[in-house]
Amino acid sequence: MGTIDYFQERVRAAVASGQPLCIRGGGSKDWYGGAPRGDILDTRDHAGIVDYEPTELVITARCGTPLAEIEAVLARHGQKLAFEPPHFGHGATLGGTVAAGLCGPRRATSGATRDFVLGAQLMDGKGDVLSFGGRVMKNVAGYDVSRMLAGSLGTLGLLLEVSLKVLPRPFAETTLSFAMSETDAIRRLNEWGGQPLPLSGSIWCDGMLALRLSGAEAAVDAAVRSLGGEALPDAAAFWTGVREQRHAFFAGDAPLWRLSLPSTTGALAAQGATMIEWGGAQRWLRADGDPATAAAIRRAAQACGGHATLFRGGDKSVGVFQPLAPALARIHARMQDAFDPARVYNPGRLYPGSET
Amino acid sequence: MPHLVSESAHDPAARRAQVAAALRARLPASCVLSDPEDTRPYECDGLAAYRQLPLAVTLPTDEQQVLAILDVCRELKVPVVPRGAGTGLSGGALPISDGVVLSTARMSQIKQVDPLARTAVVQPGVRNLAISEAAAPFGLYYAPDPSSQIACTIGGNVAENAGGVHCLKYGLTVHNVLRVRVATIEGDIVELGGAALDAPGLDLLAVFIGSEGMLGIVLEVTVKLVPKPALAQVIMASFNDVVTAGNAVADVIAAGIIPAGLEMMDRTSVRMVEPFVKAGYDLDAAAILLCEADGTALEVAEEIARMSAVLERAGATAIAVSQSEAERVRFWSGRKNAFPAAGRISPDYYCMDGTIPRKQLARVLSGIAAMEHTYGLRCSNVFHAGDGNMHPLILFDASAPGEFERAEAFGAAILALCVEVGGTITGEHGVGKEKIDSMCVQFGRKELDAFFAVKHAFDPVALLNPDKAIPTPHRCAEFGKLHVHHGQVPFPDLPRF
Ligand SMILES: Cc1cc2nc3c(=O)[nH]c(=O)nc-3n(C[C@H](O)[C@H](O)[C@H](O)COP(=O)(O)OP(=O)(O)OC[C@H]3O[C@@H](n4cnc5c(N)ncnc54)[C@H](O)[C@@H]3O)c2cc1C
Ligand SMILES: Cc1cc2nc3c(=O)[nH]c(=O)nc-3n(C[C@H](O)[C@H](O)[C@H](O)COP(=O)(O)OP(=O)(O)OC[C@H]3O[C@@H](n4cnc5c(N)ncnc54)[C@H](O)[C@@H]3O)c2cc1C
Numbered sequence: 001m002g003t004i005d006y007f008q009e010r011v012r013a014a015v016a017s018g019q020p021l022c023i024r025g026g027g028s029k030d031w032y033g034g035a036p037r038g039d040i041l042d043t044r045d046h047a048g049i050v051d052y053e054p055t056e057l058v059i060t061a062r063c064g065t066p067l068a069e070i071e072a073v074l075a076r077h078g079q080k081l082a083f084e085p086p087h088f089g090h091g092a093t094l095g096g097t098v099a100a101g102l103c104g105p106r107r108a109t110s111g112a113t114r115d116f117v118l119g120a121q122l123m124d125g126k127g128d129v130l131s132f133g134g135r136v137m138k139n140v141a142g143y144d145v146s147r148m149l150a151g152s153l154g155t156l157g158l159l160l161e162v163s164l165k166v167l168p169r170p171f172a173e174t175t176l177s178f179a180m181s182e183t184d185a186i187r188r189l190n191e192w193g194g195q196p197l198p199l200s201g202s203i204w205c206d207g208m209l210a211l212r213l214s215g216a217e218a219a220v221d222a223a224v225r226s227l228g229g230e231a232l233p234d235a236a237a238f239w240t241g242v243r244e245q246r247h248a249f250f251a252g253d254a255p256l257w258r259l260s261l262p263s264t265t266g267a268l269a270a271q272g273a274t275m276i277e278w279g280g281a282q283r284w285l286r287a288d289g290d291p292a293t294a295a296a297i298r299r300a301a302q303a304c305g306g307h308a309t310l311f312r313g314g315d316k317s318v319g320v321f322q323p324l325a326p327a328l329a330r331i332h333a334r335m336q337d338a339f340d341p342a343r344v345y346n347p348g349r350l351y352p353g354s355e356t
Numbered sequence: 357m358p359h360l361v362s363e364s365a366h367d368p369a370a371r372r373a374q375v376a377a378a379l380r381a382r383l384p385a386s387c388v389l390s391d392p393e394d395t396r397p398y399e400c401d402g403l404a405a406y407r408q409l410p411l412a413v414t415l416p417t418d419e420q421q422v423l424a425i426l427d428v429c430r431e432l433k434v435p436v437v438p439r440g441a442g443t444g445l446s447g448g449a450l451p452i453s454d455g456v457v458l459s460t461a462r463m464s465q466i467k468q469v470d471p472l473a474r475t476a477v478v479q480p481g482v483r484n485l486a487i488s489e490a491a492a493p494f495g496l497y498y499a500p501d502p503s504s505q506i507a508c509t510i511g512g513n514v515a516e517n518a519g520g521v522h523c524l525k526y527g528l529t530v531h532n533v534l535r536v537r538v539a540t541i542e543g544d545i546v547e548l549g550g551a552a553l554d555a556p557g558l559d560l561l562a563v564f565i566g567s568e569g570m571l572g573i574v575l576e577v578t579v580k581l582v583p584k585p586a587l588a589q590v591i592m593a594s595f596n597d598v599v600t601a602g603n604a605v606a607d608v609i610a611a612g613i614i615p616a617g618l619e620m621m622d623r624t625s626v627r628m629v630e631p632f633v634k635a636g637y638d639l640d641a642a643a644i645l646l647c648e649a650d651g652t653a654l655e656v657a658e659e660i661a662r663m664s665a666v667l668e669r670a671g672a673t674a675i676a677v678s679q680s681e682a683e684r685v686r687f688w689s690g691r692k693n694a695f696p697a698a699g700r701i702s703p704d705y706y707c708m709d710g711t712i713p714r715k716q717l718a719r720v721l722s723g724i725a726a727m728e729h730t731y732g733l734r735c736s737n738v739f740h741a742g743d744g745n746m747h748p749l750i751l752f753d754a755s756a757p758g759e760f761e762r763a764e765a766f767g768a769a770i771l772a773l774c775v776e777v778g779g780t781i782t783g784e785h786g787v788g789k790e791k792i793d794s795m796c797v798q799f800g801r802k803e804l805d806a807f808f809a810v811k812h813a814f815d816p817v818a819l820l821n822p823d824k825a826i827p828t829p830h831r832c833a834e835f836g837k838l839h840v841h842h843g844q845v846p847f848p849d850l851p852r853f
Contacts, residue, residue, distance in 0.1 A: 053713070053715065054609075054610060055606035055607075055609045055610045055714065055715070056609075056713050056714055056715065056744075057609060058713075078612050101559075107553065108553065111527065111531055112553065112554060114559055114562050115527065115530070115531050124806070128802050129802075130802050130803050130806055131799075131800075131803060132803065132806075134711075134778070134779070134780050135713065135778055136711040136712065136713055136743075136744050136778070136779050136780055136783075137524075137711070137743040137744060137745075138519060138523070138528065138711045138740070138743050138744070138745045138780075138783035138784060139711055139780040139782070139783060140516065140517045140566045140782050140783065140784060140785075140786055140787075141780050141781050141782050141787055141791075141795060141798055141799075142787070142795065142798075142799060142803065142804075142807050142825070142826065143563050143566070143567055143571075143807055143810045143811075144517070144530070144562055144563055144565065144566050145563060145806065145807075145810065147530070147559060147562035147563070148558055148559045148560065148562050148563045150559060150562075151554075151558070151559055152558055152559075155558075156558070167614065168609075168612035168613070168614065169612065171612065190472045190473065190474075191472070193474055193583075194471060194472070194474050194494065194495065194496060194583055195495070195583050196583040196584070196585050196586055196651060196652060197583075198655075215651075215655065216651070216654075216655045216658045216659055217658060218652070218654035218655045218657065218658040219651055219652055219654065219655035219658075221654075222652055222654055222655070260552040260553060260554050260555075261552050262473055262551040262552055263473060263553075264470075264472050264473045278553060281552055281553045282553070304551075305550060305551035305552065306550065306551065306552040307550070307552065307555065307556045309556070321556045321557065322556040323556075324556065324557050325546065325547070327540065327542075327544035327545075327546045328546050328547075328548075328557070328560070331540075331546065331560060331813050331814055332557055332558055332560070334812065334813035334814075334816070335558060335560070335810065335813045337809070337813070338806065338809030338810055338812065338813055339806070339809070350557065350558070351557070
């Protein structure tokens with residue numbers, strides 16, 4: 001029996017029994033989102049690169065393909081996933097990467113997971129296989145459902161196959177470090193963002209700002225000369241560490257909050273430690289996950305025009321993701337009715353009420 | 357699809373009067389046009405072959421008026437067709453005979469430009485180019501640059517996910533919009549996306565962009581602004597056959613370069629535009645490539661050198677690099693004026709918009725050449741070569757009996773070929789009314805049903821731009837003699853062209 005037939009059988013059985021499924025790739029992100037529930041549906045046998053033509057800048061692979069395998073194949077042709085997805089452990093799969101929609105250091109300048117999704121094959125909540133988007137770079141036929149699947153945490157269906165746009169690796173790369181206060185870092189990052197500089201990553205923590213520059217050699221050299229700072233040794237390992245949250249900031253068990261804010265938002269008047277990424281647009285916070293703290297963090301994030309996620313740890317009963325406005329929640333629920341009417345997949349992974 | 361019923365449905369004049377009166381009760385008189393004399397200018401968009409007078413045209417000036425119009429339309433079950441500048445080329449803003457047009461022409465305020473955050477907040481009727489003009493004093497601009505950018509609106513761009521010459525490097529509308537404020541047909545205002553780089557929950561912004569006015573009315577848009585490159589330079593390279601030119605494009609990409617623009621014109625296009633624009637194009641070339649680099653002076657010099665070397669190795673017969681901004685603009689002028697030039701050598705032209713995997717270029721161009729004989733019409737090809745988006749221009753004469761129908765059939769055949777080689781029926785102009793039958797070629801019934809379900813999630817009463825973009829089962833059954841789904845053609849062994 002092929003893997004698709006197998007998935008189909010499981011989905012139909014789940015609909016019949018009312019026992020939901022928990023889609024599982026590499027098991028690398030089980031701490032993310034609402035607590036997983038349901039019988040495990042393992043995707044790892046549905047693997048393999050289906051199509052990759054470096055000069056078309058498109059790769060198509062099945063959901064169970066290890067992310068590491070995709071990155072290795074791309075690297076052999078001097079290309080990469082420009083959104084630099086975190087793996088968070090061994091065995092991360094393509095399906096889980098797209099479903100989780102997490103992005104690495106390059107997000108602010110290159111774009112998010114969804115910006116690189118060109119097409120997807122989805123098994124919906126009835127076990128039907130649907131194809132959206134395509135394998136070409138421009139396509140506006142029909143609604144762009146495949147981009148919406150990025151970050152959907154498997155709540156609309158099982159991603160069977162995904163086509164992603166890929167980009168060449170830069171010719172040159174340098175990382176500069178600066179000693180700087182939080183306020184200065186936010187201001188400088190936004191000022192630099194408005195200049196034609198080849199920025200490709202930034203992180204501020206504990207009085208130190210690291211800035212990555214990637215692009216043509218001439219552009220990187222010129223930027224190094226104009227910006228000053230000190231070259232950071234072993235930069236590649238440093239950025240992998242940032243992406244995988246191995247930085248000392250992330251050590252320990254205190255709940256980790258992710259704040260997505262307008263990049264110009266001022267320094268947070270936070271109790272705990274903060275870290276800034278993405279040119280100021282992503283802030284990390286170590287703070288309690290209790291209801292009162294959660295409510296306060298969410299209110300503050302919303303007041304700035306952003307939102308907060310209880311990213312790791314803490315008490316998930318406060319809700320992992322910022323609640324939606326009622327009209328939006330209604331559209332949300334109808335979108336789930338459209339793809340997974342019986343709420344077979346990953347109930348509660350995105351919003352607690354999403355299974356009802 | 358829902359069946360629209362109303363007591364006056366069989367009496368168009370009475371219905372018109374009823375709807376106009378209901379609208380006038382809620383809006384200032386100057387915001388409602390219902391006299392056919394006044395609504396005539398709205399009877400078509402850029403695809404003038406399709407025309408239809410609406411019941412009424414509304415011209416709201418603010419959000420409250422938009423909500424009032426939607427209230428009236430919901431109560432009376434009147435379909436609503438949003439309209440920006442009407443430059444759409446797929447009939448997306450084509451009125452519906454028993455519907456109302458909602459024009460955003462008077463909602464054209466730039467509300468904020470924030471140079472530090474590099475964003476602008478604009479109303480839907482703001483013209484694409486006006487955003488870049490407002491950002492220019494800060495050294496910033498709005499990257500997506502459809503050729504219609506002097507006229508088209510950001511609301512229309514959001515609805516069509518418009519792109520332009522720069523989108524290979526800088527992306528489409530979907531990559532450059534942070535937030536869209538939307539009026540739903542149910543009378544709510546919802547915000548999709550936000551001022552940050554992402555928003556909680558499902559990415560409804562991604563699905564809304566490119567939804568062709570069928571999911572909600574755009575009330576306000578927050579766009580990203582990007583630093584204006586210090587310099588841009590373009591290479592013009594000649595090739596003595598199109599396949600060599602297509603391979604040269606692949607070689608540029610393989611060399612790790614993403615040019616700021618990468619466009620191809622075939623001989624027919626070059627000869628069509630050169631007499632008008634005098635760009636200095638090589639009239640003997642079978643194809644010319646325009647290959648642009650932008651950035652700092654040093655960066656541009658490095659990239660131009662790299663690209664020139666690749667193009668030479670790939671067999672370019674002549675290479676010229678623009679030496680001034682004036683020359684750069686002149687090199688581009690022919691490509692940018694290909695559509696108007698077609699209009700000057702032919703009474704009518706029909707612009708298609710398919711995307712293909714680039715490696716299929718030779719096959720598609722030879723297929724199109726064969727179709728020129730089959731349909732007895734000429735076709736010139738301009739091509740966003742970097743991303744595989746083709747714009748075949750079919751030249752015809754609408755006053756000659758049967759030519760329009762032949763042009764339509766020719767266009768549909770080109771799109772079927774695009775799908776057959778793994779591509780799509782529209783790269784940037786949208787499906788609208790024009791390509792609705794071709795949707796049955798690209799998608800199966802299950803996908804089309806899913807699209808209806810997505811529409812239902814936003815528009816449960818099915819009043820927003822109905823009968824556009826997503827064909828009903830009935831329509832596909834009528835059309836569906838040929839079904840090519842994701843390149844799987846029925847009877848693939850039979851020769852086609
Ligand atoms: C050994 C082991 C045993 C486990 N046993 C249980 C158990 O008994 N019960 C239980 O509830 N949990 C269990 N879990 C947790 C569970 O496997 C994961 O929390 C969850 O399935 C997500 O896996 P992931 O984050 O590694 O997947 P990733 O591949 O990292 O995926 C992240 C997110 O994407 C979703 N996803 C992954 N692939 C796809 C796809 N192709 N299409 C759509 N969405 C996708 C996932 O469901 C998840 O929401 C177990 C984990 C491990 C490692
Ligand atoms: C000479 C020429 C060159 C062109 N070049 C390009 C190009 O390079 N790239 C490209 O992508 N396109 C191009 N186009 C097509 C067209 O300009 C774009 O599709 C543009 O985005 C349409 O904008 P508009 O304001 O004219 O919208 P309209 O034509 O008025 O409407 C287009 C669609 O948007 C919907 N809509 C409009 N406003 C709203 C709103 N406020 N809320 C919800 N829905 C709305 C309409 O219902 C309709 O479906 C070109 C057109 C011409 C005539």
